[in-house]
Amino acid sequence: MTATICPPGTAVSGPCYPSSLSDEAWGIIQPVLPVRDLRKGGGVRKYGDRLVLDSIFYVLRSGCQWRMLPRDLMPWDAAHRWFTKWRRDGTWDRIHDALRRQVRIGAGRDPExxxxxxxxxxxxxxxxxxxxxxxxxxxxxxxxxxxxxxxxxxxxxxxxxxxxxxxxxxxxxxxxxxxxxxxxxxxxxxxxxxxxxxxxxxxxxxxxxxxxxxxxxxxxxxxxxxxxxxxxxxxxxxxxxxxxxxxxxxxxxRLTATSEAMIKVAMIRLGSVRRITGGARAGSLPR
Missing domain, CATH: 3.30.420 (Nucleotidyltransferase; domain 5)
Structure with missing residues (x-):
């Protein structure tokens, strides 16, 4: 995918890709991200959450190998490490479930x-x-x-x-x-x-x-x-x-657990965030 330069004032400076989060999408997903626990070493880290997501979304959307992640995103091993960490600690599940409830409420449905x-x-x-x-x-x-x-x-x-x-x-x-x-x-x-x-x-x-x-x-x-x-x-x-x-x-x-996590990441990006921002039609069954 070809990169463009992010507009001034956005959370990420430098190249943007078609898979990158827009400011509107970032504003939706940021509140449901886990809060870092300073007592467990969760303070300031080298790469922000938005760059983590943009790097993982690039792999998801482009289908490239982790090692082929562009240099202007995260180092591939760091991106893979955060993807795996969030799979193991349930972060992807929590983000996915929170956004799904938000979509349902926005459509006038019960959260569950x-x-x-x-x-x-x-x-x-x-x-x-x-x-x-x-x-x-x-x-x-x-x-x-x-x-x-x-x-x-x-x-x-x-x-x-x-x-x-x-x-x-x-x-x-x-x-x-x-x-x-x-x-x-x-x-x-x-x-x-x-x-x-x-x-x-x-x-x-x-x-x-x-x-x-x-x-x-x-x-x-x-x-x-x-x-x-x-x-x-x-x-x-x-x-x-x-x-x-x-x-x-x-x-x-290689692992089925990784496949399941990647499916949830796709649903976060396409099924939930795009619904909330109006990027996908919200047609559904009457129930």
């Missing part, structure tokens, strides 16, 4: 959702790394992203597994996390792949063990060709948001 949509996406991987397999149905060698989003398409839960893991098996994982983290959700829409006769207990298990109704949205037999299914297009759009970032067009990460 009552309904959601589940789906899975198979994605190719680079060589190496854990949890790689083959999805025979999609004919894809790599990993699978199991996600649950709210009715605005904002991420609630994500689990990255081998592509060989069946949607129903991955569905159990993310539904269990959903029940723990979002007790307000009582209804989840899914496609027919989650109700296959081989694992017909998934729907009853979700109802009896988790208190969640999984409603299957099926294509009617009399409809031919492509058709946007109600309740289903929201999660497809969320997958579209993810792959706009070249780092997520393929899974380059």
């Amino acid at each position: 959702p009552s309904a959601a949509v589940i789906d899975a996406q198979s994605i190719k991987t680079s060589e190496g790394g854990e949890a790689r397999g083959f999805d025979a149905g999609k004919r894809t060698a790599g990993r699978k992203r199991h996600v649950i989003v709210d009715t605005m398409g904002l991420l609630l839960v994500v689990a990255v597994t081998s592509a060989s893991v069946q949607d129903r098996a991955g569905g159990r994982t993310v539904l269990a996390r959903l029940a723990t983290d979002f007790r307000t959700v009582s209804l989840v829409w899914a496609d027919g792949g989650y109700a296959n006769f081989v694992d017909s207990t998934l729907l009853s298990w979700a109802r009896d063990a988790l208190g969640i109704i999984v409603e299957i949205v099926k294509r009617t037999d009399d409809v031919k060709g492509f058709k946007v299914l109600p309740r289903r297009w929201v999660v497809e759009r969320s997958f579209g948001w993810l792959v706009r970032n070249r780092r997520l067009a393929r899974d380059y990460e």
Whole structure:
């Protein structure tokens, strides 16, 4: 990506990239960043939070290797170190969740959702790394992203597994996390792949063990060709948001935990910040 010079008076002086935070976006994300604890060595550091985010967003958006981070941003090892630190200490989760609530409140919704949509996406991987397999149905060698989003398409839960893991098996994982983290959700829409006769207990298990109704949205037999299914297009759009970032067009990460964190970073940038600043349309389902 080509850099331009940041306007005078912005928080960062020097080159700006298309992936860099605007002043408006920075004003939204700054209040939800963790406060540094001076007693734990969290005082003044060499690189500010905005530069940390701009450097990580550059890797996400461009898809470059960490070692190829431009010299006018952070040193690559420092940027990678902060990305990993925030993954391990839950900072990415806290930023993501705070911004998601802000988007929902701004749209006139309750902070926590009552309904959601589940789906899975198979994605190719680079060589190496854990949890790689083959999805025979999609004919894809790599990993699978199991996600649950709210009715605005904002991420609630994500689990990255081998592509060989069946949607129903991955569905159990993310539904269990959903029940723990979002007790307000009582209804989840899914496609027919989650109700296959081989694992017909998934729907009853979700109802009896988790208190969640999984409603299957099926294509009617009399409809031919492509058709946007109600309740289903929201999660497809969320997958579209993810792959706009070249780092997520393929899974380059060695660890699945890193893949999950990178997905949350993408949703922070595209799903939440752009919604608040008006950079993305806020269409959603009426619930």
